Structures are given as C-alpha cells and as structure tokens.
Amino acid sequence: MTNQKRSDGTRARILSAAVERFTHGGYDTTSVADICAAANVSKGAFYHHFPSKQAVFIALLERWLDELDETIRSVAAGGESAPVRLSRLAGLVGQVSELGTGRVPMFLEFWRQAAKAPEVWQVTVEPYRRFRAAFASLIGDGIREGSLRAVDPDAAALALVSMGVGLVLQGALDPAEAQPADAGEHAVALLLEGLARGSDHDTK
Amino acid sequence: MTNQKRSDGTRARILSAAVERFTHGGYDTTSVADICAAANVSKGAFYHHFPSKQAVFIALLERWLDELDETIRSVAAGGESAPVRLSRLAGLVGQVSELGTGRVPMFLEFWRQAAKAPEVWQVTVEPYRRFRAAFASLIGDGIREGSLRAVDPDAAALALVSMGVGLVLQGALDPAEAQPADAGEHAVALLLEGLARGSDHDTK
DNA sequence: TATTACATACCGACCGGTCGGTTTTTGAAC
DNA sequence: GTTCAAAAACCGACCGGTCGGTATGTAATA
Known part of the structure; x- marks a missing residue:
C-alpha cells in the first residue's frame, strides 16, 4: 500500500471516529484518547494529522x-x-x-x-x-x-x-x-x- | 440574621452564579470552582447545598x-x-x-x-x-x-x-x-x- | 451542647498536548 | 532490482494542570 493511501485511510478513520464519539458524548466530554481508541490509532498519529482537537x-x-x-x-x-x-x-x-x-x-x-x-x-x-x-x-x-x-x-x-x-x-x-x-x-x-x-x- | 435566611441566600447566590457561568461557558467547561468564585461561596458551602454539579x-x-x-x-x-x-x-x-x-x-x-x-x-x-x-x-x-x-x-x-x-x-x-x-x-x-x-x- | 452552615486542604482520575524514538515508505543512485 | 538515506507516518510514555468530589475542621445559630 502506498504511503499516501495509508495516510489518507488513517485520517479518514480519525474523522469518522471523531464524529461518532462527538455525537455520542459531546465535544468536551470526548477525549482525544477516546477518538484514538475508536479509530485504532495512536495519539501520535492523531497529532500528526491534526494540530489540535478543535481542528478535527x-x-x-x-x-x-x-x-x-x-x-x-x-x-x-x-x-x-x-x-x-x-x-x-x-x-x-x-x-x-x-x-x-x-x-x-x-x-x-x-x-x-x-x-x-x-x-x-x-x-x-x-x-x-x-x-x-x-x-x-x-x-x-x-x-x-x-x-x-x-x-x-x-x-x-x-x-x-x-x-x-x-x-x-x-x-x-x-x-x-x-x-x-x-x-x-x-x-x-x-x-x-x-x-x-x-x-x-x-x-x- | 437567622440561619434559615443565610442559608437561603447562599443557595440563591449559587443558583444565579451557576446560570451565569453555564450560560457563559457551557456545562462541561464550567467548573464547580468557577461557580463558587462567582457566587462568593466556598466549595464546602456548594456541596452543603447541592449533592453534585448536575443537581444544580x-x-x-x-x-x-x-x-x-x-x-x-x-x-x-x-x-x-x-x-x-x-x-x-x-x-x-x-x-x-x-x-x-x-x-x-x-x-x-x-x-x-x-x-x-x-x-x-x-x-x-x-x-x-x-x-x-x-x-x-x-x-x-x-x-x-x-x-x-x-x-x-x-x-x-x-x-x-x-x-x-x-x-x-x-x-x-x-x-x-x-x-x-x-x-x-x-x-x-x-x-x-x-x-x-x-x-x-x-x-x- | 448539638446542629447547621460554611471553609480549606487535599485526593485520585483524567485530559490535551508533547516528545523522543521506531517503523514504513519513497525516490534516487547504482 | 537492490541499496540506502531521508522523510513521512506512527507509537506510547509522559507532563503540567484541571476537575469533581471528599475529609476534616471551625464558626455561628438554636
């Protein structure tokens, strides 16, 4: 798999996990760790793709x-x-x-x-x-x-x-x-x- | 001042401070300490009048x-x-x-x-x-x-x-x-x- | 004196974000 | 096609700080 595709996939997984968690519990209640867990992604990957929680x-x-x-x-x-x-x-x-x-x-x-x-x-x-x-x-x-x-x-x-x-x-x-x-x-x-x-x- | 009146006043101050802070920043963002500060009340007084933040x-x-x-x-x-x-x-x-x-x-x-x-x-x-x-x-x-x-x-x-x-x-x-x-x-x-x-x- | 009302120090959990290090991919030289 | 170094992607332990709630004490009322 190309790097580009892997990166895009990770980013997409973070986004869809984020919408799922935000929908479920709200912005403040949802932690970055929650999103990472739901997306099967490490915290490092999260902050590699987005500069902050609000950016997501x-x-x-x-x-x-x-x-x-x-x-x-x-x-x-x-x-x-x-x-x-x-x-x-x-x-x-x-x-x-x-x-x-x-x-x-x-x-x-x-x-x-x-x-x-x-x-x-x-x-x-x-x-x-x-x-x-x-x-x-x-x-x-x-x-x-x-x-x-x-x-x-x-x-x-x-x-x-x-x-x-x-x-x-x-x-x-x-x-x-x-x-x-x-x-x-x-x-x-x-x-x-x-x-x-x-x-x-x-x-x- | 009677004890009852003092208690009622404190309770009222907590409530109005809470609505002010919740309005300003939302439920999750507003801390109990915020409310206490805005109401000029100690944390002890807060939890004396209400069992929890949600109760307020x-x-x-x-x-x-x-x-x-x-x-x-x-x-x-x-x-x-x-x-x-x-x-x-x-x-x-x-x-x-x-x-x-x-x-x-x-x-x-x-x-x-x-x-x-x-x-x-x-x-x-x-x-x-x-x-x-x-x-x-x-x-x-x-x-x-x-x-x-x-x-x-x-x-x-x-x-x-x-x-x-x-x-x-x-x-x-x-x-x-x-x-x-x-x-x-x-x-x-x-x-x-x-x-x-x-x-x-x-x-x- | 007993009870209610309040004050303060503190606890354990958690959170957003950082950081040093590791793995994977890439692109160019050979 | 192989090699290899640089870059990109990723990992997870960790930090400073905050938060809801508690424990323990003191002052005022009854």
Whole structure:
C-alpha cells in the first residue's frame, strides 16, 4: 500500500471516529484518547494529522457544509416553476427531520461551540444563511410569477428555515411525541398554505 | 440574621452564579470552582447545598420549567375567543425570540445534557410537550368555533412550536441576519395565515 | 451542647498536548 | 532490482494542570 493511501485511510478513520464519539458524548466530554481508541490509532498519529482537537471538529463542520452546499444546489436548481422547486426544497426539510435524527447531537455541538469560538461561529452560521438565501430567492421568483402572495421573501424564508430547525430538534429530542409520520411535510405544508396566493383549497 | 435566611441566600447566590457561568461557558467547561468564585461561596458551602454539579443544573431546569408553566397558564387562559388567545400565545413566541436571546446558550445546554442523562431528558422534554398541548388545545377550540380550517391540531401545534424554537435559535446564533425587527411575529403570522379559514387576502 | 452552615486542604482520575524514538515508505543512485 | 538515506507516518510514555468530589475542621445559630 502506498504511503499516501495509508495516510489518507488513517485520517479518514480519525474523522469518522471523531464524529461518532462527538455525537455520542459531546465535544468536551470526548477525549482525544477516546477518538484514538475508536479509530485504532495512536495519539501520535492523531497529532500528526491534526494540530489540535478543535481542528478535527472544524474539519468535520466544513465537510458537512460541503455536503449541504451540494444538496441545496442540486435541489434548488432545475428548470421547473418556482413553487415546484420551493416545495421540493421544503420537502427536504421534512426528510432531514426524519433521516437526520442521529446527527442532531452533532449539530447541537456545532451551535454550542459557535457561541464560544469565532472561527467555528462563522462556519456554523454559513449554512443557515445559505438556506435562507436559497428559500428567499425561490420565494421571490414565485411572487414575480404570481403564484405566491406578495410577502417579504426574507421573512418567509426565515419562517421556513426556522420551522425546519425546530422540527429537526424536537423530532430528535422527543421522537415519540414530536415525530409522527409525515409530521415534517404536514407542518411545512401548513406554512406554504399561508404563502400561496388564493390557496388551493378554494381554487380547486 | 437567622440561619434559615443565610442559608437561603447562599443557595440563591449559587443558583444565579451557576446560570451565569453555564450560560457563559457551557456545562462541561464550567467548573464547580468557577461557580463558587462567582457566587462568593466556598466549595464546602456548594456541596452543603447541592449533592453534585448536575443537581444544580437540574434545579435550574426545574425553576425555568415552573416559570414557563406559569406563563402558559396566564396567557392561554382568559375568556376571549380561541383565535385571540392563540395569536396572543403565538406572539409570546416572537417575544421570547427577542428577549430570550441571552438565555439560548443555556437551552442548548439543556438539550445537550438531555441526550445523555435520562433524568435531565424527562425534565427537558416536558415544556415542549406542554407548549404543544396548549397550542393544540387552542387550535382545537378554533376549529370547533369555525374560525380555523379543519387541520390536525397536533400537527399545527408542532409546526408552531417548531417555528418558535427555530426562530429563537437562529436569532441567537445570527442576530444580525436572522433577527430583523418583528421577524418573530411576522413569521408566526404567515403560519397563522395558513391556518385561518378563508384567509383575508382572498375575501377582501 | 448539638446542629447547621460554611471553609480549606487535599485526593485520585483524567485530559490535551508533547516528545523522543521506531517503523514504513519513497525516490534516487547504482 | 537492490541499496540506502531521508522523510513521512506512527507509537506510547509522559507532563503540567484541571476537575469533581471528599475529609476534616471551625464558626455561628438554636
């Protein structure tokens, strides 16, 4: 095996072990030794690949941000009409609230660290700004097309993203009570109803 | 001064110092010594009043829960019609998202700890269940009165509380971008629009 | 005097990070 | 293809310091 491949493999094992341990116990509680043990790697190898514990954390954050970016781009593009793309992006929120449950503790860690470390803050805030911007842009399109009421796009985008965040969080915290089937899509649908011009229940 | 009063004062000082330190630095990062220093109290006094660090944390949580209970009861009661009470309770969400910003780090701590310690989990989940229940009850009233569309009360309540949680969180994380004036009320209004029967924008 | 309230010194465990040394890989000379 | 030295990857013992909690004592109240 080439050295490069070995090195990359070790690095990858450290990262995936880190996300597993951080998810399980939080940033402060998880020790570097924990991560090393879970990754079958020595402490020396750890500090050979990363300058500090926080560096690993930030690397994870940036990796997640890249994924998110990709997802938004692929969903928000496409040539269809604004409302279609909007509800597709909104539907993504519902999916995330179900699929992403296991990752929520990690998001909580991101938020918590963001309040303390400025460099983490900037990276953490970014995805939400992008989400809101993507929604606002779509809503603006919808308004110009005449398919949505003339609301403030930014406020509506904030409302949508807020509901997404809240759904994910409550679903993770209290799956039994706050995460019935289709809860996400149902809730989002209620909000889109408030946005629609001449809502469909009286035009159909 | 009586012994009782002195004891109560010390206890109160520990609690308020704890909430200040936990808010500032998080649960794990804040040491018992930190709290003692901020409260001008010795470690002996600390462990005389509380059996452990976690016990202080839970005491804070329960205190907050009591306040919340009081608030919900006073707002959700009152003799007016359901929609009035509903929007008043919803308006509270908007207020919380502005006033409660400084407390958000503490809520994050609650959620984080809830994922690990079962006894914390139960206490943490409770307020959201009560919030949802209060909303669902009001929405049910509104539907029976005919002032709201016949949606699923539980789903609508989940949507409302989710938006509240999301607004609070984003407002705290990114005040500059995610917390324009009236953002909370504006966002909630959009959602209530989706709930209203024969919304005013197409009857006017 | 008995009990409650508080103070201080201290313990063992643990943690992030370092460091000297060892193994593995690499690339170039032969 | 073999050799070999330098570089990269890796190892694990160790260090200074911190932390939650305890043990033991003193001062104030009842």
